[in-house]
Amino acid sequence: MSGYIVRRILAGIATLIVTTFLVFLLVAVSGNPLANLMANPHISPATIQAARLQLHLNQPLLERYWTWLTGVLHGNFGISTTGQPVGSQLGARVLVTLRMVIPATVIAAVIAIVIGVVSAVKQYSITDHVLTALAYLFYSTPVFVVAILLKDFLAVDVNNAAGHTLFYTIGQNNPGVTGTWSVFVDALQHTVLPVLTLVLITYAGWSRYQRASMLDVLNADYVRLARAKGLTPRRVLYVHALRNALIPVTTVVALDFATIIGGAVITEIAFGWQGMGQFLLQGLTGPVSPDTNVVQAWLVVAATAVILFNIIADLLYAVLDPRIRYA
Amino acid sequence: MPDPLPDSHSPLFVPEGVPGYGELEGGAPGEDGLRGRAATLPVSAPSAEALEAARQGLAIKSRSQFRMAADRFIHHKMALLGLGIFLFLLLLSTIGPLFYPYSYTEITNQFGTGPSAQHWFGTDTIGHDLFAQVLHGTATTIKTALLVAVVATIIGALIGALAGYYGKWADQALMRITDLVLAVPLLAVLLVLANKFSKQANSWFFVALLLAVLLWTYMARLVRGTFLSLREREFIEAEHAIGASDRRIILRHLIPNAAGAIVVNATLTVAVAILIEASLSYLGLGIQPPDVDLGTLVASGEGDATALPWLFYFPAAFIILAILSVNFVGDGLRDALDPTQRVST
Numbered sequence: 001m002s003g004y005i006v007r008r009i010l011a012g013i014a015t016l017i018v019t020t021f022l023v024f025l026l027v028a029v030s031g032n033p034l035a036n037l038m039a040n041p042h043i044s045p046a047t048i049q050a051a052r053l054q055l056h057l058n059q060p061l062l063e064r065y066w067t068w069l070t071g072v073l074h075g076n077f078g079i080s081t082t083g084q085p086v087g088s089q090l091g092a093r094v095l096v097t098l099r100m101v102i103p104a105t106v107i108a109a110v111i112a113i114v115i116g117v118v119s120a121v122k123q124y125s126i127t128d129h130v131l132t133a134l135a136y137l138f139y140s141t142p143v144f145v146v147a148i149l150l151k152d153f154l155a156v157d158v159n160n161a162a163g164h165t166l167f168y169t170i171g172q173n174n175p176g177v178t179g180t181w182s183v184f185v186d187a188l189q190h191t192v193l194p195v196l197t198l199v200l201i202t203y204a205g206w207s208r209y210q211r212a213s214m215l216d217v218l219n220a221d222y223v224r225l226a227r228a229k230g231l232t233p234r235r236v237l238y239v240h241a242l243r244n245a246l247i248p249v250t251t252v253v254a255l256d257f258a259t260i261i262g263g264a265v266i267t268e269i270a271f272g273w274q275g276m277g278q279f280l281l282q283g284l285t286g287p288v289s290p291d292t293n294v295v296q297a298w299l300v301v302a303a304t305a306v307i308l309f310n311i312i313a314d315l316l317y318a319v320l321d322p323r324i325r326y327a
Numbered sequence: 328m329p330d331p332l333p334d335s336h337s338p339l340f341v342p343e344g345v346p347g348y349g350e351l352e353g354g355a356p357g358e359d360g361l362r363g364r365a366a367t368l369p370v371s372a373p374s375a376e377a378l379e380a381a382r383q384g385l386a387i388k389s390r391s392q393f394r395m396a397a398d399r400f401i402h403h404k405m406a407l408l409g410l411g412i413f414l415f416l417l418l419l420s421t422i423g424p425l426f427y428p429y430s431y432t433e434i435t436n437q438f439g440t441g442p443s444a445q446h447w448f449g450t451d452t453i454g455h456d457l458f459a460q461v462l463h464g465t466a467t468t469i470k471t472a473l474l475v476a477v478v479a480t481i482i483g484a485l486i487g488a489l490a491g492y493y494g495k496w497a498d499q500a501l502m503r504i505t506d507l508v509l510a511v512p513l514l515a516v517l518l519v520l521a522n523k524f525s526k527q528a529n530s531w532f533f534v535a536l537l538l539a540v541l542l543w544t545y546m547a548r549l550v551r552g553t554f555l556s557l558r559e560r561e562f563i564e565a566e567h568a569i570g571a572s573d574r575r576i577i578l579r580h581l582i583p584n585a586a587g588a589i590v591v592n593a594t595l596t597v598a599v600a601i602l603i604e605a606s607l608s609y610l611g612l613g614i615q616p617p618d619v620d621l622g623t624l625v626a627s628g629e630g631d632a633t634a635l636p637w638l639f640y641f642p643a644a645f646i647i648l649a650i651l652s653v654n655f656v657g658d659g660l661r662d663a664l665d666p667t668q669r670v671s672t
Contacts, residue, residue: 015507026519140650142602144609145625145643152632152639205595212591212661248588251552255545266606281610284518299515317552323559 005315012307017069019303020296024065027290033057033081036288055081055293068296077300078293080283086297089279094301096172097275099191101264104198109253112203116210116249117242120218131207139204143263146197147270155193167193170272194271198263202256209252214245247320254313258306276301392583399663406659412652416645420466429456431463432617439635448641451627457641460619465645467620468601471535472653475600478539480593483546488585490547491554492577502551505544516541517603521612530615534607538600549592553585586664594657598650605646621646 034051037043056064071078077086119128151169159165168190177186217223218241226240265277276298283294318324400406434454442449448457490501520537566576607613608622621642628638
């Protein structure tokens, strides 16, 4: 097993290098970040030449990638097209995004498993129909629609009803808040709606998977046998059925991490958070774009997370299903 | 939905009384004795089994698995409702513009008016008729999503099946490719490419191919996972023992057993495609003006969401309706194609 893990991690590093190389080429050829500067008659050719040298745009593509790669291995993510070091912004932005993504993933997974199991066990009951209807509704609603509904309608109504601002809809925190408790409360007031947005659009799909796989298992012969030999319904459900029904869902949850990151990009834009997603979009469509170093920094963080979750998905698969062996 | 058992062309196929798939029914010997798949066989002599049944005055009336699935599907209320809504949206968005007096590009002299008899969904601040825009947006969104699902399902199921069944180096090679596509976060590549290429005409076609090339990996992983656990099951071992070919095992046993998962996932792919396509457009990187889709409409409605809420509500409702209907159909197909959930019809 440990040999397998080492091989997967090595393969993951190789994947990371290939991925960053491909996206680097893609971003680099997709446009010239200095195009806007060159179109501006007030900027002298000398300034533009200096910017070109600073961004290594004078080098051939392969050399630029090598410069970037060796830089990253030394902890230097390069500078953005606006002249700031990318690495110095990275840590804070990752934390901002994680503050949204981690609670959302955990809450959504727990809700999805509970709802999926309840729906399957009480298949075609009123409970199942209501839960199914809700799951369908949220699964069928784009992130940005949920975000707009929460911030432009729900938050406005709630804040009006409360008479003061209970939920903030723009930014990840208010500047100038001091004191541990006040900072925590302030962060919470900003975090509730974005996390709720991600949870609502994420749990729904997972609960359908959980329900589907639970139904498959409940109809399996070994569950029928377990019932026939007189085990208690509780034991059949938790020991014989649920453990097997979790296998497909763990994969889906782990693999959907990339989707959550994608959802987080849009949620960040909708709620005006200065996280990784906003960083990416700024690098792609900002005034001085495309900004290869900014996009690459986002990519390194996001791709590493996705690769790690893929490995975790496969390991969980082997842990949960003893029939699967990785040599 | 194609027949999940396209095996009647296989020279290996021998008519068998598949337990559970045939019903014993009384009837005149020889009359309509063998129907469905068996009837399509170019074999002149009836099988020994059928002769035996005929001798006893009983005929095995076999129904194809496709027929049984179709029967279950048409008894599934939500699936029919979903199919109805989807077809309604499809017809409305393709035929509707022919009869509605305004086109989606037309600028009227009504600015930001609410829904009325003249402008069914009201108008935006520029003077566009929102109903005409929503119809066109729905058509753009649906055709993009359908193309995505077809291409992504074919690529994903094929690669997942090969990797899950053959294992070893095939699995390694194919899964490293899917890892690569999975690890390149979809949105980044989409944003880069969409930013560069969606500016041209027919942006929907380009966006669709982009999404398909990046979405097939989910299907591949799912089919591989299903095959990995199925191939260890006793009935596959039994097939190996009687010398069945790989082709037969994959087509006759693994794919039918994975069909529910494939179909549910293909349907989810349509829904996901609509979601991502709309999200790209919301960020301003998908469908480009003057063309509109439901995402660009929601994005332009967001700014006035509090003052002119219909500009947000109508396109948002149509996105949700389109995805909802597709999901209903998917769930119905799942119930219909899952042989462990047979209901007597």
